[in-house]
Amino acid sequence: MIKLNIRQKIFITILASLFSLAILLGWIIWDSLTNMMREDLINRGNNIAVHISETSSDYILFDDNYAVHQLITETYELNEDVRYIMVLDSNSAVYEHTFSDSLPKGIISAHSDYNENTSNAKTISSDEGAIQDIIVPIEDSEVGYVRVGMSEKQANQYIFSKMTELLIVTLIVALFATGVAYFISRRITSPIQRLVDVASGISAGDLSLRVKSIKNDEVGELASTFNAMADNLINSNNQIDTLLKQLQEKEKLRSKLILQLLSVQEDERRRISRELHDETSQALTSLMVTMRVLANEAKDEEQQQLLFTSRDIAADILRQIRDLAVDLRPPILDNMGVVSAIKKYIKDFKEKYDVDVSFYTSVTEITDLDENVALAIYRIVQESLNNVIKHTEATRIKVGLILEDNNIKLTVSDNGQGIKEADFMKAQAQNRIGIHGMKERVEVQNGSFTILTNQLGGTKIIVSLPLIQKGRLS
Ligand SMILES: Nc1ncnc2c1ncn2[C@@H]1O[C@H](COP(=O)(O)OP(=O)(O)OP(=O)(O)O)[C@@H](O)[C@H]1O
Numbered sequence: 001m002i003k004l005n006i007r008q009k010i011f012i013t014i015l016a017s018l019f020s021l022a023i024l025l026g027w028i029i030w031d032s033l034t035n036m037m038r039e040d041l042i043n044r045g046n047n048i049a050v051h052i053s054e055t056s057s058d059y060i061l062f063d064d065n066y067a068v069h070q071l072i073t074e075t076y077e078l079n080e081d082v083r084y085i086m087v088l089d090s091n092s093a094v095y096e097h098t099f100s101d102s103l104p105k106g107i108i109s110a111h112s113d114y115n116e117n118t119s120n121a122k123t124i125s126s127d128e129g130a131i132q133d134i135i136v137p138i139e140d141s142e143v144g145y146v147r148v149g150m151s152e153k154q155a156n157q158y159i160f161s162k163m164t165e166l167l168i169v170t171l172i173v174a175l176f177a178t179g180v181a182y183f184i185s186r187r188i189t190s191p192i193q194r195l196v197d198v199a200s201g202i203s204a205g206d207l208s209l210r211v212k213s214i215k216n217d218e219v220g221e222l223a224s225t226f227n228a229m230a231d232n233l234i235n236s237n238n239q240i241d242t243l244l245k246q247l248q249e250k251e252k253l254r255s256k257l258i259l260q261l262l263s264v265q266e267d268e269r270r271r272i273s274r275e276l277h278d279e280t281s282q283a284l285t286s287l288m289v290t291m292r293v294l295a296n297e298a299k300d301e302e303q304q305q306l307l308f309t310s311r312d313i314a315a316d317i318l319r320q321i322r323d324l325a326v327d328l329r330p331p332i333l334d335n336m337g338v339v340s341a342i343k344k345y346i347k348d349f350k351e352k353y354d355v356d357v358s359f360y361t362s363v364t365e366i367t368d369l370d371e372n373v374a375l376a377i378y379r380i381v382q383e384s385l386n387n388v389i390k391h392t393e394a395t396r397i398k399v400g401l402i403l404e405d406n407n408i409k410l411t412v413s414d415n416g417q418g419i420k421e422a423d424f425m426k427a428q429a430q431n432r433i434g435i436h437g438m439k440e441r442v443e444v445q446n447g448s449f450t451i452l453t454n455q456l457g458g459t460k461i462i463v464s465l466p467l468i469q470k471g472r473l474s
């Protein structure tokens with residue numbers, strides 16, 4: 001379908017209305033003119049016929065053919081519209097006529113039924129167009145009849161010339177109307193067009209645009225409402241900008257706080273680990289040495305056995321404390337690096353839980369890795385492996401660590417039953433922070449954290465962290 005704009009629609013509507021009006025008027029004029037001309041023709045025909053009827057009755061009574069002939073010929077010649085005149089006797093036989101040759105075929109029977117109660121005119125069609133045939137009796141039909149044929153040819157020519165004039169005038173008016181229609185449609189649509197232009201400009205981002213000086217009508221009202229709307233848009237935008245800035249600042253602060261919290265937590269863990277290793281372990285070792293000396297010196301066997309058992313318990317506690325110290329802050333992470341630390345952790349984990357954990361890495365070690373990034377990776381491996389043991393019946397775990405486009409990509413997949421939405425929500429309601437903590441650690445380092453369901457239906461954690469070298473953390 002053709003798409004028209006408002007201007008074209010108004011233009012076409014005005015022109016269509018004008019043309020419909022012209023056609024309607026033309027038809028009315030043509031119709032009334034035709035009727036008028038026909039009536040006039042019949043009247044004139046009637047007058048002629050009456051005149052001949054009155055004049056010719058005596059001639060006919062005295063059988064003066066010549067006088068009748070003279071009368072009708074003269075009348076015929078004087079009136080252009082008269083196509084023929086016939087005088088008939090009382091038996092409807094032709095007495096005289098004006099046809100130069102014989103009578104046209106069928107003319108007598110075409111109008112023979114004279115009745116004083118009905119119209120005495122009848123339309124006969126001929127090869128020259130319609131003819132109004134008027135019949136008038138002579139002396140109340142006792143002497144005969146006069147028939148006068150009035151041709152519509154001239155009347156039609158007159159109507160045709162008048163209609164041609166009307167058509168020319170209509171065309172001139174239509175031409176003028178086209179100009180007026182164009183002008184009116186322009187006047188109506190140009191303020192709307194201005195509005196459209198400004199609206200497109202604003203939607204393209206230029207909020208300073210306004211619609212200028214539009215008249216005090218509905219479009220003017222629309223324009224001022226539109227301008228007010230644009231002002232409001234700027235205000236709202238400013239408010240959104242301010243809110244966004246505040247939000248960004250808060251987000252920055254939150255990230256900073258989380259980072260600080262994590263670093264404080266790690267410092268604390270390191271301190272406790274060192275304390276456990278340096279102080280508690282040393283004290284326990286001295287205790288064990290003392291116990292052994294005491295046990296060796298004990299006279300009573302029962303007492304000695306008791307001391308040996310106590311020493312074994314102390315040795316057990318020492319082992320647990322050392323494990324705890326390592327768990328809190330594995331020295332290997334600081335000494336050798338994240339890859340070695342993960343390897344060691346997985347080795348111990350496999351022994352402890354008797355589960356199949358495979359580790360794939362594309363590098364032997366990542367040297368000079370930023371401490372926070374290294375810690376994040378190590379803690380995520382720890383938390384994910386513990387989650388598998390804690391929450392699933394998984395028998396296989398796959399850990400992968402690769403370097404890709406200056407990013408460290410860590411994946412941990414298991415063949416367990418996957419994270420159930422309801423369980424996850426429940427854990428959140430209980431303030432469990434394992435997964436949340438992993439996510440935060442990654443996000444403060446500008447990394448990405450994703451949890452998926454893997455092909456086996458188990459869980460897959462994908463972490464990507466920027467490869468930041470030591471001392472280059474912003
Ligand atoms: N590998 C996994 N397979 C299936 N479900 C898991 C897995 N990891 C986590 N979940 C589910 O997601 C929940 C949230 O885990 P999240 O680590 O946040 O908390 P948690 O392990 O329950 O407690 P927290 O880690 O704080 O000691 C868990 O309670 C568990 O239902």
Ligand SMILES: [Mg+2]
Pocket residue numbers: 383386387433434435
């Ligand atoms: Mg957990």
